[in-house]
Amino acid sequence: MTDHPLDAIFDRFITSPSIFKNHEVLRPSHIPDKLPHRDYEIQFLGKALGSALRNNRPSNMFLYGKTGTGKTIVSKYVTKYLRQRAAEIGKNVILSILNCVEVDTDYRVLARLCEVVGESVPFTGLPTDVVFKRFKTKLDSKKQLLIVIFDELDKLHHKSGDNVLYQLTRINTDLKKAQVSLVCITNDLSFKETLDPRVRSSLSEEELVFRPYNAAQLEDILGERAVDGFNDGVLEPGVVSLCAALAAQEWGDARRALDLLRVAAELAERSSEERVTEVHVRKATKQIERNTVQEALVSLPVQTKIVLWSVYVLEKSDLKVITTGDLYKVYQELCRSTALEPITPRRANSLLNELSMLGIVNTKVVSMGRYGRTTKVSLSVSAREVRNILVEDFHIKKVSDFTADHLLEKN
């Protein structure tokens, strides 16, 4: 065996004991056997969906609650078992959970539903109503119940309106053999008001609100997972309660609590320490924040990056307030320097709003009286981070030293 530069690192993985017993258990997507503090919700959903086992169509349902309050996991938990019991007694129950962040247009929803009933359709090319007809025909070809769960439904509605929802709420009147039930999950509490009234009333036959967990409940949840996820004695006392407390600070977000614990342990393992300490948890909070920003920034389209870089350039200047007017001037200059075709102010404004939705910039519409109405813009992530990530881009690299000073002298 020759000496390899990685020997020292790999040996450490082989020889020193691992912190993790089962890494998977610590991911938010894992469905444990027990879901602490969600008994009521599980019972509620179980009673509602359970009628599927008796040939009745379950009521349509609306589940509300903030991120990380267990809406998705409770749905998965209940449907997983429902599917099992239905199979045991030979009932035809099809369950489909659609994440509307990915499945975010009418067409994609229908394409997905076609898939689960066994009808193959191309991912583009067909008129939506044709896809709907094919779905309906295939579904109704035998006696079966389809339960569709729309996770983060507001993301679908945001882009495509109520069309598919409207069709699906009315589909049962046309079906002869099959039946459809809908479960809608959203974390936007005001979302229901924005729905078409006909859709709204038919979707909210039953409603359930998921309340945020408190710190003590989060601690139970983490404790439960830690038993299966970690080897004995690797967590210093206080680590779990710190994760719970930090996640409970904003609202009781179990996903965040779990991420904190997992990342803290990963950090400990990477620096080949044998125990996870509170210091690791503190580091984990920073790392998680950095990762989400990085992910968002890297995948931005070129034009959006240039718009964001304009914000960055203006933040670096000694301008007190950044308005869309100045921003567009800088943007045009940047386009000239990078030889990119500039988009119109209207479009640039939309991109800015998208950045704001992603939480990368702050925007606020303000009126300056005589001096018109505009939007105040500022970065809501650290300028250094924006720079570090954006200069990786081929176009931004060309203007990495660009300053706005000469433009501002004119004011």
Add this chain to the structure above:
DNA sequence: TGTCCACTGGAACGTACGGCTT
């Protein structure tokens, strides 16, 4: 108190592209 700035943001439309049906 009315005016009017510098925008905002909705709506309709254009273009390129992949992919269907006939």
Add this chain to the structure above:
DNA sequence: AAGCCGTACGTTCCAGTGGACA
């Protein structure tokens, strides 16, 4: 091959507007 269709990205047009200032 022609005629559609959905999606993504963009443009053009323009009515609407908050509030400082004359």
